[in-house]
Amino acid sequence: MFGYIAQRTAVYVSAGILLLMCGFPLYWMVLTSVKPDREIIQAIPTFFTWDAHLDAYQRLFTTTRFLTYFINSITVAGGATLLTILVAVLAAYAITRFRFRGREFVARTMLFTYMFAPIMIVVPFYIMMRSAGLVNSHLGLILSYTTFSLPFSMWMLRSFFQSIPLELEEAAMIDGASRPKAVALIVVPMALPGVIAVSIFTFIVAWNDYLFARVLIGADELKTLPVGIQDLYESTVTDWGMVMAAGVVVTIPALVFFVAVQRYLISGWGAGAIKG
């Protein structure tokens, strides 16, 4: 009995430590973003505020170009996501539904590209983009993020496509549907959890990237959030309330996507397991 209580206590204490370690920084970010300035800068911090307001958010959106950066990030991440899905669906379909030489080789070589860290290819990448005239353009960024998420996306979709019975497609085609139609109406919807997982992965890759956005974008009106926030943070005397407000706003899309992916990934893997 004593051993049981000790064990339970240890579990709850450890869980409490995890809660504090991961939850407190997030709580502190949100709290700082709504605190009045005088509470932010006092030497003895307050751990709760009765005087919460959204002034910092208002400053963020009215006195800086945060909204522009936000729209740019959405454009780039959204563009990369759409392009990735298109290219990865085609590639995964080709690999699972057609027999041709070098199929496996291509699939494995793609995965092999994850050996190269971004910092190792950013230099030649920049020079290439410069000579292609894609510096200071969102297209350059969209192409880079698509490429980075493509190998993972293709493998993910491939495993989903493999679990879809061919008979369904055949039936649709016997009923007169063309092959593109069969893919769009049967294969993609059935692989929806995979398509969603891939979209989220790509969106987050693009949303979070700093290195390529820093190197490829110079014009202020084209900057994405990570670069824009860095410049915001470094250019002025730090307005902590506003910087934390920026942190909260940037986190929200990642959070929404994270919550969504968790459920779909689990159900997707579950379905795969049943199939064997």
Added chain:
Amino acid sequence: MTAVLAPSTPKPLGELRPRRVPEHWWGYLLLLPAVVLVLGLVLYPVGYSFWLSLHSKHAYMPIQNWVGLDNFIFFLTDYDGFWRSLWLGTIYAFGTVTLQVIVGVAAALVLNETFVGRGFIRGLTLFPYMLPTIVVVILMRWLFNDSIGVVKYLLESTVVTRAMVWFAPETIMLTMILVSTWTFFPFVVIGVLARLQTIDPELYAAAQIDGAGAFRRFVHITLPQIASVLFVVVLLRFMFMFTKFDTIWLFAGAGGLGSYVRTLPIYTFIKSFGELQVGMGAALAVIMFAMIAAFVTIYFRLFTRSEEM
């Protein structure tokens, strides 16, 4: 290997339609966009990197000369630049990967127990890993702020008696390691927790009947079971941390304090885009690649040898 990577191949659909274009052409055609992107934007740049590393090239100006191995020879004696960066990068990677594994395994063990609110805490534990780097950086700079940061306040009002300084030449590496551990330990949790859930509970029950305590159960049952996952996780984490750029660069900056955590990726960036010597930057990228390849080889050797014993 092949069995895992190439599960049952579905039979082709081609017979269903009158053939105009040979079946396999469609395969190539549909795969083409993906191949073009990866070939053009990853593999070609890698090759180009090797070629650039043998040149002296300015980032903007059309200056480009063949210099052979001069870039590499330069780094051989570049003690304050290259060798120092290699040393700092090694400390950083070893330090943070060690902590990530310790914290990650401990967290996974806790999250594998049953307790009220487990689902919530599992989700929360993975969250630092999902945060955009820029958010981690500004948040940690605020928490660890040396004048009004809450970490300083909490430590000084409880356990620590002398003033804490997180942003100083002597401490910035430690701060950087702690911050990186916080951000990346969930990666270890994901892998280990998934593996823990597949361990047969009867193993523990049997050990308990035999009188094995919690520590012995961990060493003799849990550890051998999660060893293969840890093998992969440690390898990946080391490769990722050795080439980590954005967290360090954004957290510590380029000059001043940043020079005390100037790892190889940071040095590469400074050479390429600060000093605009892209040939040298490419040479550093090639060196990093060679080091990682060597590390992976040695790592596999060591691992397979210990398996045989």
